[in-house]
Amino acid sequence: xxxxxxxxxxxxxxxxxxxxxxxxxxxxxxxxxxxxxxxxxxxxxxxxxxxxxxxxxxxxxxxxxxxxxxxxxxxxx
Amino acid sequence: xxxxxxxxxxxxxxxxxxxxxxxxxxxxxxxxxxxxxxxxxxxxxxxxxxxxxxxxxxxxxxxxxxxxxxxxxxxxxxxxxxxxxxxxxxxxxxxxxxxxxxxxxxxxxxxxxxxxxxxxxxxxxxxxxxxxxxxxxxxxxxxxxxxxxxxxxxxxxxxxxxxxxxxxxxxxxxxxxxxxxxxxxxxxxxxxxxxxxxxxxxxxxxxxxxxxxxxxxxxxxxxxxxxxxxxxxxxxxxxxxxxxxxxxxxxxxxxxxxxxxxxxxxxxxxxxxxxxxxxxxxxxxxxxxxxxxxxxxxxxxxxxxxxxxxxxxxxxxxxxxxxxxxxxxxxxxxxxxxxxxxxxxxxxxxxxxxxxxxxxxxxxxxxxxxxxxxxxxxxxxxxxxxxxxxxxxxxxxxxxxxxxxxxxxxxxxxxxxxxxxxxxxxxxxxxxxxxxxxxxxxxxxxxxxxxxxxxxxxxxxxxxxxxxxxxxxxxxxxxxxxxxxxxxxxxxxxxxxxxxxxxxxxxxxxxxxxxxxxxxxxxxxxxxxxxxxxxxxxxxxxxxxxxxxxxxxxxxxxxxxxxxxxxxxxxxxxx
Numbered sequence: 001x002x003x004x005x006x007x008x009x010x011x012x013x014x015x016x017x018x019x020x021x022x023x024x025x026x027x028x029x030x031x032x033x034x035x036x037x038x039x040x041x042x043x044x045x046x047x048x049x050x051x052x053x054x055x056x057x058x059x060x061x062x063x064x065x066x067x068x069x070x071x072x073x074x075x076x077x
Numbered sequence: 078x079x080x081x082x083x084x085x086x087x088x089x090x091x092x093x094x095x096x097x098x099x100x101x102x103x104x105x106x107x108x109x110x111x112x113x114x115x116x117x118x119x120x121x122x123x124x125x126x127x128x129x130x131x132x133x134x135x136x137x138x139x140x141x142x143x144x145x146x147x148x149x150x151x152x153x154x155x156x157x158x159x160x161x162x163x164x165x166x167x168x169x170x171x172x173x174x175x176x177x178x179x180x181x182x183x184x185x186x187x188x189x190x191x192x193x194x195x196x197x198x199x200x201x202x203x204x205x206x207x208x209x210x211x212x213x214x215x216x217x218x219x220x221x222x223x224x225x226x227x228x229x230x231x232x233x234x235x236x237x238x239x240x241x242x243x244x245x246x247x248x249x250x251x252x253x254x255x256x257x258x259x260x261x262x263x264x265x266x267x268x269x270x271x272x273x274x275x276x277x278x279x280x281x282x283x284x285x286x287x288x289x290x291x292x293x294x295x296x297x298x299x300x301x302x303x304x305x306x307x308x309x310x311x312x313x314x315x316x317x318x319x320x321x322x323x324x325x326x327x328x329x330x331x332x333x334x335x336x337x338x339x340x341x342x343x344x345x346x347x348x349x350x351x352x353x354x355x356x357x358x359x360x361x362x363x364x365x366x367x368x369x370x371x372x373x374x375x376x377x378x379x380x381x382x383x384x385x386x387x388x389x390x391x392x393x394x395x396x397x398x399x400x401x402x403x404x405x406x407x408x409x410x411x412x413x414x415x416x417x418x419x420x421x422x423x424x425x426x427x428x429x430x431x432x433x434x435x436x437x438x439x440x441x442x443x444x445x446x447x448x449x450x451x452x453x454x455x456x457x458x459x460x461x462x463x464x465x466x467x468x469x470x471x472x473x474x475x476x477x478x479x480x481x482x483x484x485x486x487x488x489x490x491x492x493x494x495x496x497x498x499x500x501x502x503x504x505x506x507x508x509x510x511x512x513x514x515x516x517x518x519x520x521x522x523x524x525x526x527x528x529x530x531x532x533x534x535x536x537x538x539x540x541x542x543x544x545x546x547x548x549x550x551x552x553x554x555x556x557x558x559x560x561x562x563x564x565x566x567x568x569x570x571x572x573x574x575x576x577x578x579x580x581x582x583x584x585x586x587x588x589x590x591x592x593x594x595x596x597x598x599x600x601x602x603x604x605x606x607x608x609x610x611x612x613x614x615x616x617x618x619x620x621x622x623x624x625x626x627x628x629x630x631x632x633x634x635x636x637x638x639x640x641x642x643x644x645x646x647x648x649x650x651x652x
Contacts (some may be wrong), residue, residue, distance in 0.1 A: 033118040033127055033293050034286060035232065035254060035558060050558065052286045055399040058122040072403050075284040076323045 011071040012037065012048040012059065018067035019045040028059035028068055078500055081253075083262045084484065085111040085228075087475050088249060090235045091270035091298070092116030093124015093291075094461055095451030097218045097227075098468030099268040099475070104225040107476045113262065114227050115251065117234040117561065118293050121219050125272055125291050125428075125452065126461060129212035129395040132331050133185065134198075134460040136206035137171035141195040144168035145631045146202045152633060154200070154355045154641050155431055155457045156587050156600065158311065158608060161630045163456045166438040170466045175206070178465070182217045184210035196335035200351040200641055205331055209387075212395045233260055234561045235297065237495045238267060238305040238447065241485025246305070246446035248484075250495050252564060257503070257557035259496055265482045266446045266475035269434065270468060271298030273316065273452040274572040276565070278422025278527060279519035280325050285512060287325050289318055289421050290452075298453040299425060300568035302434045303575065303619070308443040309611045310435035310455040310624070312579040315528065315591045316426040317359050319373070322419040326397040328375045333392075336384050338377045340418070342370040349644050354429060356589030357641045363420055363528075363590050374415035385411045420590075422519075423527055425572055428452035428459045430591055435610060435624070440471035443612075446485075448475055501552075502563040508553030511563040518545050518566065522573050526580070528593045535577045542574050575611050575619050582621040583609050589644075 019025075022044030029037045029046060036050040037059060046068075053073055060068045071077075089100045092114055100114040116123040137147045147168045152159050175193070179185060186194040186207040197203040208214075222229060232255050239247040239261075248263040275290025286292040303309055319340070321328050330340060330352030342348050342365050349361050365373055377385055388411065393401030409416060427433030433455030440448045448471035451464035459467065502511070525538025549567065554560040585601040586594050607623040614620035 030119050030231075031122040033122060033291060035118065035561075052292070052562075054286050054288070054292050055402075056128050056291070057398050058127060061128075061398075062122075070399060070402075072324070072399060072406055073284055073287065075282045076287050076325070076403070077406050 009074060010048040011053055011055070011073045013069045013071065014046050015067045016043060016045045018065045020065055021046045025064065027062050027064060031058040031062050033058070078257060078259060080259045080261060080496070083113065083260065085113040085262065085264050086479050087112045087266045087268065087472070088262055088264035089114045089268045089270060089472070090249060091124065091272060091451070092118070092120030092229070093270065093272055093451065094126055094464040095468035095471070096268065096270035097222055098465045099270060099450060099472035100227040101221050101225050102469045102472035103476050104227055106473050108226070110476060110479070112227050114222065114229050115233045115235060116231055117254065119231045120222065120229050122215060123293070125294065126214055127291060128398055129214055130208055130461050131211055131329065131391050131395040132208050133175065133206040133462050134331060135171065135204050135458065135462055136175060136193065136195060137168050137204065138175070138193050138195050138206070139172060141203045147204060149631050149633060149637065150199055150201050151458050152629070153637060157606060157638070158431070158587070158626055159457050160437070160627050162438040162627060163436065165630055166470060167456060167459060167463045167466045170469070171462060174462060174466050174469070178217070181221060183214050184208060198331050198334045198351070199353045205335065207332065207335070207391070208395065209391045234564060235301065236499055236564050238301050239263070239487055239491060240305050240444065241487050243485060244445065245485050246444055247487045250492065252499055252557065252560060254557050254561040257560065259499065261492055263484045265479040265484060266448065268448040268450060268471045268475055269298045269302060269453055270449070270451045271453050273424055273426035273428065274299050274569070275424045275426070276569055277424045277519065277572050277576065278522045279516070280422050281419065282323050282325065285515060285519070289320055289325050289327070290424060290426070294452070295565040295568050296425065296572040297565065297568045298449070299434065299575070300571040302442060302447070302449065303571060303611070303613055305444050305447060306613055307447060308435040309575060310433060310608050311431040312425060312575050312611055313583050313592050313609055314356070314431045314588050315576065316424040316430045316432065317528070317590055318354060318421040318429065319359065319362050319418055320421045321400070321403070322417045324400065324403045325421060326400055328416065328418050329392060330375065333375065333377060333388055336388055337380050338375060338388070341374050341376045341415070343372055344370065345376070348646050350646055351644065355641055356430070356591035357644045358589065359420065359591065360589035360593060361644050366420065373418045375418055376415055377411040378413055378415065382412060422523060423576070425576065426452045427455045427457065428464060430588070431455055431457035439474045440467050441474065446478055499560070499564060502554040503560050505553050508551040509548060511552055511554060511559055511566050514545060514548055514552055515562070515566050515569060518542070518569055518573060521545070526573065526576055528590050530580050530592065530594045532581065532594070532596045535581050539574065539577050542570060542577065546570060578619045579609050579611050579621060
């Protein structure tokens with residue numbers, strides 16, 4: 001099911017080397033229509049928290065450092 | 078759980094297409110008014126056109142089409158059940174809206190002389206205007222929101238409207254899905270632009286958010302309008318679309334048709350005359366799938382490589398840009414492979430079919446001061462451009478409506494009972510996750526409401542929906558985000574019940590697959606040439622009644638009436 005915080009395979013992949021969320025960037029978190037991206041307080045980077053992705057891509061397109069890659073959710077692939 | 082109070086003149090709910098235009102036009106007309114635009118997401122990327130739009134499906138450009146031709150075509154496509162005055166209100170403003178958007182920087186396709194390059198996709202006339210560079214439309218709209226000083230508030234999910242003691246609209250209540258704050262907004266006029274009910278049926282992939290519509294469009298507006306006492310119209314005229322199987326995005330014949338793409342069956346034969354989305358076309362599509370001639374495919378492999386590249390540059394870039402990734406994952410290349418299609422789950426949508434909140438040609442609902450625009454209102458086949466135009470109409474009319482008015486007097490009890498309903502899932506110690514209830518509810522929608530609509534199945538469906546209604550008392554949310562999902566489940570359940578009740582009420586078949594009832598196989602114009610309306614009754618339950626079709630502005634000739642009933646290709650054409 002879907003609202004538990006995703007522990008397995010996520011389809012929004014954030015490159016921690018490129019993500020600049022710890023510097024205050026919130027672009028992807030802000031543009032996501034379903035509000036499924038959160039700041040991981042552990043490493044200061046963004047991660048997908050809910051399996052509620054519409055694979056619509058604003059997060060990927062609006063990211064200033066190209067840190068995000070969206071894949072098609074497994075059930076649809 | 079603090080309560081925040083806001084007071085404005087005009088409240089616009091929904092930051093997708095119609096909503097921003099309503100807010101812009103209200104401020105443009107009356108800059109001293111306080112106008113607030115809300116969205117459950119972020120207005121920058123909210124709504125059905127979050128990533129862009131690849132074509133205008135209903136452009137009425139002089140030289141290609143007239144308002145009369147367009148209104149007649151939509152009347153025919155909807156088996157006559159339309160309010161021509163509302164469709165005409167769109168039609169006469171269509172060209173001006175395109176020009177205004179053009180002046181804002183939105184890109185529409187033009188030919189070498191600078192004229193709009195209109196294409197023919199509909200059964201009769203030419204109304205499709207491609208937008209190969211339509212990916213930045215939201216950015217242009219957002220700039221205008223800033224320019225005209227519209228106040229914007231994001232991540233607020235509106236849960237109920239406020240109605241005054243005198244019956245006119247008084248505002249709305251919302252939940253902040255980040256902070257968990259309860260927000261009470263008092264307004265003299267409210268424009269509802271919350272989109273379709275796109276999370277009604279369950280996609281066959283089983284993925285809750287793998288919907289055709291933006292999944293934030295969960296039907297909140299239908300539910301809110303209903304509970305505020307507004308009349309809903311044509312709910313039994315479901316939205317069902319021909320989509321790419323599993324990906325569940327448009328195939329998209331509107332874009333590929335003008336380049337020479339079309340739909341074929343498993344034998345590679347054309348079976349429908351027009352790929353324009355209508356219930357009649359969907360019925361033939363369904364018959365092909367069910368009759369042993371499926372799967373159905375979008376065929377592009379006969380086109381020249383450079384033509385296919387042009388198509389890819391639209392379909393893989395604008396409206397649903399992850400499409401290319403999907404095809405790549407399956408090893409599908411348009412140059413050599415057919416694209417498998419299927420029939421979508423059901424939804425409610427004025428913009429694609431005709432199921433919405435009843436509005437007149439001024440976008441007024443039956444509740445004074447409450448407007449509806451965009452996919453939520455019942456102006457048939459209105460699509461994106463119709464949403465912009467009805468947003469404009471609503472915003473401008475709302476400005477006139479609020480003149481000299483004070484905020485309506487309300488009973489505070491409305492606010493207290495809503496507060497209690499909204500926060501109950503959060504305060505409960507344990508219970509069922511919202512998504513589990515949503516999954517079961519939407520599976521039942523598929524099992525009992527997906528056409529063909531069988532009377533006894535819909536009756537069982539209503540029993541299941543009632544049982545799920547009881548389950549809501551056990552729904553448990555752990556944080557404001559899950560609480561937003563919990564509130565959406567309430568709205569989806571309302572939509573499911575209303576969809577079943579309206580479908581049972583209309584005892585005939587109409588609109589092809591959208592309302593195909595094998596128990597009443599024929600269209601019956603003598604008894605059912607009327608709108609079916611649903612409203613909350615005195616007992617708090619949905620009540621159905623009929624509303625006459627207003628006299629036509631543009632009467633149809635006898636030989637035009639049934640043009641959309643002849644969708645099937647007479648003898649199969651070899652591809």
